[in-house]
Amino acid sequence: MKPSPISPTVDFEAEGVQHGFLRLPHSRDDAAWGSIMIPVTVIRNGEGPTALLTGANHGDEYEGPIALFELARSLRPEEIAGRVIILPSMNHPAFLAGTRTSPIDRGNLNRSFPGRPDGTITEKIADYFQRTLLPMADVVLDFHSGGRTLDFLPFCAAHVLPAKEQEARAFDLVRAFGAPWSVKMLEIDAAGMYDTAAEEMGKVFVTTELGGGGTASARTIRIAARGCRNLLIAAGILQGKPEPQETTWLDMPDGDCFTFAEEAGLIAFLADLGDEVVAGEPIARIYPTGRTGVDPVVLHVRRSGILTARHFPGLVKPGDCVAVVAVKVEG
Numbered sequence: 439m440k441p442s443p444i445s446p447t448v449d450f451e452a453e454g455v456q457h458g459f460l461r462l463p464h465s466r467d468d469a470a471w472g473s474i475m476i477p478v479t480v481i482r483n484g485e486g487p488t489a490l491l492t493g494a495n496h497g498d499e500y501e502g503p504i505a506l507f508e509l510a511r512s513l514r515p516e517e518i519a520g521r522v523i524i525l526p527s528m529n530h531p532a533f534l535a536g537t538r539t540s541p542i543d544r545g546n547l548n549r550s551f552p553g554r555p556d557g558t559i560t561e562k563i564a565d566y567f568q569r570t571l572l573p574m575a576d577v578v579l580d581f582h583s584g585g586r587t588l589d590f591l592p593f594c595a596a597h598v599l600p601a602k603e604q605e606a607r608a609f610d611l612v613r614a615f616g617a618p619w620s621v622k623m624l625e626i627d628a629a630g631m632y633d634t635a636a637e638e639m640g641k642v643f644v645t646t647e648l649g650g651g652g653t654a655s656a657r658t659i660r661i662a663a664r665g666c667r668n669l670l671i672a673a674g675i676l677q678g679k680p681e682p683q684e685t686t687w688l689d690m691p692d693g694d695c696f697t698f699a700e701e702a703g704l705i706a707f708l709a710d711l712g713d714e715v716v717a718g719e720p721i722a723r724i725y726p727t728g729r730t731g732v733d734p735v736v737l738h739v740r741r742s743g744i745l746t747a748r749h750f751p752g753l754v755k756p757g758d759c760v761a762v763v764a765v766k767v768e769g
């Protein structure tokens with residue numbers, strides 16, 4: 439396969455702290471020989487495991503970038519054993535635009551793996567993670583939140599995997615992260631995901647959903663920052679005392695966890711995040727927006743559990759994910 443067009447301005451093998459960029463050539467109207475400059479920090483102190491920490495895989499999710507810009511400027515080599523690679527804005531063009539997908543090619547980075555060195559801008563970024571960054575990593579933490587269109591209970595998550603030892607190590611780190619909620623996560627669309635790429639390489643992969651609505655709260659920022667440090671300590675990289683937190687475990691056993699809209703309209707939720715819901719109960723009403731005097735369509739949940747995610751904007755379209763219900767389990 440062709441070499442990546444991305445050139446790093448940092449040396450991933452060097453000791454100490456380096457702040458630099460992944461430079462990706464992007465010829466365009468306002469810069470004939472221009473580049474996309476994706477910020478990266480590498481901190482290394484001798485031998486030890488490597489953690490790869492990423493935010494803004496989707497550009498409108500903010501807890502990860504906030505926690506990681508802060509970590510990148512504050513973490514000292516003498517505090518660690520091994521290496522921490524930090525990319526607060528993995529899909530940098532999407533992050534700058536404040537959108538889920540890239541404004542350049544509309545690429546959803548988290549559906550673009552394994553990527554291509556000669557593909558779109560987003561595919562080139564994916565390819566660099568696939569062939570250069572992921573192989574260096576032992577532990578991978580990829581921060582997500584709901585973005586503009588979803589809102590989540592703040593949780594840390596890993597996937598149920600065929601390789602049980604790899605799965606157990608991931609759930610150990612989820613427990614160490616210490617978000618208020620911890621989830622055994624089911625994906626509705628796992629093809630092309632960074633998660634899957636990392637897991638297929640045998641990496642210990644942990645993700646989050648820490649809120650949403652296209653912003654970050656003081657509470658969810660604290661959860662992200664504390665969780666990241668706790669995870670680095672549990673991975674044997676960062677010295678210091680973890681701050682263990684109470685967490686409630688949730689499972690997503692199958693597709694019945696998801697409720698989708700079948701028509702457009704104005705959505706009125708009948709339960710809030712964290713509420714207990716019962717299978718068959720109404721979860722929301724969707725009012726037609728064109729005229730008065732019309733009954734709303736009532737949406738029902740298909741399983742009992744905790745309302746874990748919901749559509750964020752007040753208007754929905756057919757096919758939008760309206761609600762996600764997860765089931766409380768023992769940790």
Ligand code: ZN
Nearest residue numbers: 496499582583
């Ligand atoms: Zn996301």
